[in-house]
Amino acid sequence: MPRVDNLDVAAKAVLAVGVAGAIYLIAVPLAMLLLAAFRGPADLLPFEPGARWTFEHIRALFADPIIVTRILPDTFVFVAGTVALAFALGFGLAWLIERTDLPGREVWFSLVLLPLLVPTPVLAIAWIFLMGPNAGWLNLVLRAAFDLQGEGPINVFTMGGLILCQALASTPFVFLLLGATLRAMDPALEEASGASGASPWTTFRRVTLPVLLPGVLAPLVLVTLITAEQFELPLIIGLPAKINVFSYRIYFELNPLSSLPNYGAAAALSLPFVVLGMLLLILYNRLIARAESFATMTGRGYRQRRLALGAWRLPALVLLTLYVALAAALPAAVLLWTSLFGYTLPLSATAADFSLEAYRQLFANRAFWLGLRNTFLVAIASALIVTVLGMLLGWIISRSQIRLRHALDFVSVLSVGIPAVIAGLGVMLFYLSLPIGVYGTVAILIIAYSYRFATTTRLARAGFLQIHKELEEASAASGARWLATMRRVLVPLMLPALAAGFILLFIVGVREFTIPLVLYSPDNVVLSVLLWQLFQSGQPAASAALASIIIAVVLPVVFLARRTLVRRSLVD
């Protein structure tokens, strides 16, 4: 293996830039956050003149009764409920598609992933249109069908409604993770147990379950972590329902209704969150290491034995249809309809209701074109930065013998444990304190988005592990320097993995809502934030039109790249 001291100057410089970039993008905002929690008074920036060291925020955190009476219970119920529901749904769908003879598995596979691809506010608004207590489509239909009076029967603005929506939104993620686990299970392991004389039940208990367990527990931990980080639905659906979870509370401290932003309180509130996130991440890494050690013990090239569904085929199809209807088809339909016909039910609408006015207004809005440009600019630029960084970190972690590489590995994974709202806050505090004119521009969004290099680092690492080390050594033995080897051999070989990472990060960038909201200025507005603003200001048709446009823009990109994307995201 190459040692650092054997690399030439150019190689060292490039790698150093990568390491510095990684630290700058993640560790610096985090350090700022940590310091801000101990600097006061609250309405001053941590290093503004007049600020001093203090424990007042920490003390206030423990003294605030809201934390114990409202935020902790709400957060706990929200997370537990969402994880339970999303896990049940995700496992069911993954099992049906990976281990049974369900018809149309390829198509279902793509359909289930759809909610993962659009910004969550798009879904949130659609679900409000569908399940709003007064005029939600589903409520109108149910009331007409069962001759009910008054509001409801479904009310999205409750804890139950919030959990249902969040679970629908998180299910594709669970589905991807568990699908990989189920697919990695070599049926020969179970067959060997049967051939040893074990009954099917004994086989399940003593082989199937223990082998699958780490691969199921690891996603469970990750989904718990990611649910606790959710901000979009708690803001858009939870706030009207008076549900107060951690992530929203941090945002509230920055944007209180009647006073100045309380930076110190927001930072202090973030700390337990970050600590919890790191603990869950460490647990996740242990579990995933165990799951991977299991996976490497089984050979490749086996055929998955599929269970014949028989009479259960119909219920299985109903479940899938129901999920896709609630999570993708109906939201898309209600948004498109509302953008064209306003807020009337399809059956009661007339041709006179049809109008392109919402689109006309939108296209006349300068903020729309600015938001469109910003959305793509920020998503592409941050995806590029993160892909390059991920590749450099992936090389260092998998190929070099630098002692730092384990620390780098942890730093890159860290981004998973940092909620977007906290990442946004850290970046905000840093650049508010650093007068280089970045705050309020598109550049700050690019910087803030780019903290998420865990995925690309993992993809790049997996890619490097698949490239035989001798392919790299053969280049060096041919007289090529490190950079030439990188450019002529490694990058071309890694291109599929790098492209997959880029597309993934691009989608994450287009979906992003929390960071641009926290760092919002009129100049750096992005489409997801504009969507929320339109919706907040009581323009359902205009917001529906914008949501439809976002869906129309994102879907083709995703379908073009689906093959590589899906395959790669499963490798991870």
Next chain:
Amino acid sequence: MLTVNNLAKSFAAPDGVVVRAVDGVSFAVAPAQCYALLGPSGCGKTTILRCVAGLEQPERGSITIGRRVVSDEDVFVPVHERSIGMVFQSYAIWPHVDVFDNVAYPLAVARPRLARSEIEKRVMDVLALVGMASMARRPAPHLSGGQQQRVALARAIVRRPGLLLLDEPLSNLDATLRDSMRRELAALIRQIGITALFVTHDQVEALSLADRVAVMEQGRIVQEGTPPDIYDRPANLFVARFLGAANVLSGVVAERDCQGRVRIALAGGQHHLTLVAEHRPGTNVDVVLRPENLTIGTAAPDHRNAIPGRISARAFQGNSIEYEVDVGGNSSLRVLAPARGGLDRGAPVWIGIDPRRVAIFGRP
């Protein structure tokens, strides 16, 4: 051309134990010589090759390629600045480019830049040399094992390095292909007159390809010499066994006369051999007999070094028959005999031993 002096390198195993992969190894390869490092897996031979290439950094010792010290306490020339060509065990043909671009690579990355026409000419010359000129534009993933080996070799020699390194160059091929590629490789190395160092665990490969062979065990060279030297006069039991199927009989030196002849009582006590050795009476010894050096027949030979036995198994191998002969005392001998006039299983036979073709090693 290549001098390796007192080279040492150790690795920490995953369980924390430090393994001395290479433990004070010295050897020299003369210009245009083909030198083999032969040994079982884990003996350190590949580590030596990688240290010579510059892919590993030695802890101790020095390496000189040509007149240039490439590695000692103060100097470590990185791999891309050494005048080497290397054939990897996996061949390491880059799958994203075709045959031509694989072979052209060392010239394309060379500084100062070479003219495109010059690169083209040299690549086509070397492809012709390895018989791959007609496949220059074939994508790398479409190559067979033998073709990959030729491309790897072409790539290793295209920039005319001072030293060619080969890491188990034939182990990735199937048995029939391995024989023909071995002959081709031997011819090619002679033809271009390059200095070559290669590692292998296959004694046939080492003996047939190399001008000199170093046999390695546990990080050290245990014997070095020309192939016939090593085969006929192994330095110890390990070398004798490693270089080919060997029968080992244990015994005790019973007497020694003034002419250096010893009488060895074989284990079991029934048979004796009279051989030439320097061991004193009372020494426990191992007598190594190669199957092809033994004779087998139904009548007792007229000299005294013969052992009676019974054929317990026979394996017809086309050009020869291998017999397994039970000689009593829980030992059996393998004997390689011409295929004509086969003997049957269970037949009583006499095995004749030529005292000049026996190796004897004392046991502590």
